[in-house]
Amino acid sequence: MFSPEEWTAIGLSLKVGTIATLGALPLAVAVAWLLARGRFPGKALIDGLVHLPLVLPPVVTGYALLILFGRRGVFGAALAEHFGIVFSFRWTGAALAAGVMGFPLMVRAIRLSFEAIDDRIEQAAATLGAPPLWVFATVSLPLAARGIVAGAVLAFAKALGEFGATITFVSNIPGQTQTIPAAIYSYTQTPGGDLGALKLSLVAAAIAFAALILSELSVRRAGRDGGRR
Amino acid sequence: MIDVRVELARNAFRLDVAFAGDGGVTALFGPSGCGKTTVIRLVAGLERPDRGRIVLGDRVLVDTERGVFVPPHRRRIGLVFQDAQLFPHLRVATNLAYGRFFTRPADRAVSRDAVVQVLGIDHLLGRFPATLSGGEKQRVAIGRALLMSPDLLLMDEPLASLDEERKREILPFVERLRDEFAIPILYVSHAVEEVVRLASTVVRLDAGHVAAIGGAAEVLAPTTLAHAGDRFGAVSVLSGKVAALDPAHGVSTIAHAAGSIVVPRLMASVGMTVRVVVHATDVALGRLPDGATSVRTTLAGRIAAITSDVDGPFALVALDLAGGERLYAYLTRLAVDAMQLAVGQSVTALVKAVSIDERGVAGVPRA
Numbered sequence: 001m002f003s004p005e006e007w008t009a010i011g012l013s014l015k016v017g018t019i020a021t022l023g024a025l026p027l028a029v030a031v032a033w034l035l036a037r038g039r040f041p042g043k044a045l046i047d048g049l050v051h052l053p054l055v056l057p058p059v060v061t062g063y064a065l066l067i068l069f070g071r072r073g074v075f076g077a078a079l080a081e082h083f084g085i086v087f088s089f090r091w092t093g094a095a096l097a098a099g100v101m102g103f104p105l106m107v108r109a110i111r112l113s114f115e116a117i118d119d120r121i122e123q124a125a126a127t128l129g130a131p132p133l134w135v136f137a138t139v140s141l142p143l144a145a146r147g148i149v150a151g152a153v154l155a156f157a158k159a160l161g162e163f164g165a166t167i168t169f170v171s172n173i174p175g176q177t178q179t180i181p182a183a184i185y186s187y188t189q190t191p192g193g194d195l196g197a198l199k200l201s202l203v204a205a206a207i208a209f210a211a212l213i214l215s216e217l218s219v220r221r222a223g224r225d226g227g228r229r
Numbered sequence: 230m231i232d233v234r235v236e237l238a239r240n241a242f243r244l245d246v247a248f249a250g251d252g253g254v255t256a257l258f259g260p261s262g263c264g265k266t267t268v269i270r271l272v273a274g275l276e277r278p279d280r281g282r283i284v285l286g287d288r289v290l291v292d293t294e295r296g297v298f299v300p301p302h303r304r305r306i307g308l309v310f311q312d313a314q315l316f317p318h319l320r321v322a323t324n325l326a327y328g329r330f331f332t333r334p335a336d337r338a339v340s341r342d343a344v345v346q347v348l349g350i351d352h353l354l355g356r357f358p359a360t361l362s363g364g365e366k367q368r369v370a371i372g373r374a375l376l377m378s379p380d381l382l383l384m385d386e387p388l389a390s391l392d393e394e395r396k397r398e399i400l401p402f403v404e405r406l407r408d409e410f411a412i413p414i415l416y417v418s419h420a421v422e423e424v425v426r427l428a429s430t431v432v433r434l435d436a437g438h439v440a441a442i443g444g445a446a447e448v449l450a451p452t453t454l455a456h457a458g459d460r461f462g463a464v465s466v467l468s469g470k471v472a473a474l475d476p477a478h479g480v481s482t483i484a485h486a487a488g489s490i491v492v493p494r495l496m497a498s499v500g501m502t503v504r505v506v507v508h509a510t511d512v513a514l515g516r517l518p519d520g521a522t523s524v525r526t527t528l529a530g531r532i533a534a535i536t537s538d539v540d541g542p543f544a545l546v547a548l549d550l551a552g553g554e555r556l557y558a559y560l561t562r563l564a565v566d567a568m569q570l571a572v573g574q575s576v577t578a579l580v581k582a583v584s585i586d587e588r589g590v591a592g593v594p595r596a
Binding site: 137 | 316330
């Protein structure tokens with residue numbers, strides 16, 4: 001049904017999407033928390049920076065990644081030299097691009113769910129003797145669980161569909177950086193590639209749909225545990 | 230016990246308050262917007278004052294001059310919000326246990342069994358907050374704060390969001406806390422009856438300032454007609470001994486030097502000293518012989534002062550009752566003129582028992 005190359009693209013997309021989502025999640029939770037509850041100078045600037053990938057043309061984001069994380073990039077060179085982490089023309093670069101593109105969506109969803117928590121619940125926990133980090137872990141985080149799941153699913157779906165920044169940053173190398181969208185693009189550029197493009201499109205739709213259902217189920221589960229107020 | 234002296238300016242609001250509370254219940258009383266909740270939040274550590282000092286026992290919690298600010302989680306001060314603010318994702322039992330984890334074993338003076346029993350929440354332990362009624366939530370919130378064995382318990386209008394029936398249900402619990410756990414309480418309310426029933430010291434706040442501090446009777450007395458805007462809030466506090474219980478009619482008679490007071494509640498025992506809140510708007514004056522009306526409560530007194538507003542329709546009459554307590558009556562100026570009331574005259578004050586809120590009748594709190 002699928003050719004080996006197609007299987008590779010599907011597997012790569014899943015890997016890139018999962019790693020991008022899991023990698024971005026802790027940072028997104030931290031940034032969302034800061035934006036929701038923090039009071040510090042430069043908050044508007046952070047807010048703007050986070051949303052930048054949402055409003056910039058993806059090609060520009062990809063180019064920025066190339067400059068920053070390419071082999072000779074500002075961070076890329078240092079990361080390669082000290083940690084052996086190389087992004088350019090690797091699947092890791094595709095994951096980075098996908099993570100960056102999905103980040104604003106993730107932060108938005110999580111921030112909204114933090115903001116929806118009555119801060120007096122957190123204050124109640126503090127007066128009961130809980131230090132701030134403990135309050136965060138036992139009250140804020142569980143109460144924001146639905147938003148976190150929703151944000152993660154949104155970012156995962158975005159990662160699966162990410163094309164512009166990825167192809168600009170790490171190109172379209174079969175078996176290395178060719179995710180489902182890139183493979184579909186290649187098919188459309190090849191005579192007789194219509195069937196392949198259609199098959200992969202259906203796969204992309206199926207994965208996105210499955211992720212949505214999964215998140216819906218986990219949210220319902222959280223609701224049954226009393227998360228509903 | 231608790232010593233508070235704080236200043237705070239927020240936008241148009243200025244708070245400048247100093248008071249001290251003893252071991253019992255100290256009530257912060259005043260109209261909404263007078264700064265009661267802000268004081269509670271300052272004591273809890275949820276707000277920082279611009280200037281001031283807050284001392285609890287021998288611990289300095291805030292001293293702006295020396296740069297001391299103890300964060301809320303190290304204050305060991307329990308807080309009960311107006312709306313319980315339970316943790317919605319945790320069962321009642323886990324809610325109750327939350328603060329215990331941070332209480333050193335040596336400080337665990339309050340036992341869970343005692344709290345569960347006093348608050349009557351045994352049957353709720355396995356449930357989630359969303360399934361509790363307002364009164365049940367509030368009881369759990371009180372229990373949660375108590376179980377951290379706090380050095381001070383702050384209660385911010387804990388009954389305000391409840392209906393009358395729930396209030397009647399919870400008030401006795403608060404009384405039992407005061408008497409059985411011996412934890413000092415700072416209690417915010419704008420309900421006169423609650424304050425009289427619970428507090429040994431009343432701090433009346435007005436527009437961010439302390440208007441009066443003292444016992445309930447002095448602090449709540451309507452001293453001038455400047456009060457007229459809030460004539461329904463003007464009360465007298467009388468005290469007497471329970472003389473008789475009448476279970477057939479569901480009333481108790483309280484002996485007062487100036488007469489007897491009938492209250493619509495069966496008190497716990499004959500002989501106990503109680504305080505009764507009487508609203509000035511519920512008092513009528515007459516020159517009748519006793520028993521000529523449906524009113525059972527008749528008190529003899531002498532008019533000490535009549536304060537009337539030149540333009541307004543009202544006059545405030547202060548009576549010195551036999552035995553030394555003062556009773557206030559709001560009348561219309563029309564009635565004062567028609568009866569030719571004057572300072573020094575002897576009159577009879579009539580109070581309808583049904584207008585006495587049984588919530589405001591209670592044993593005198595231990596100071």
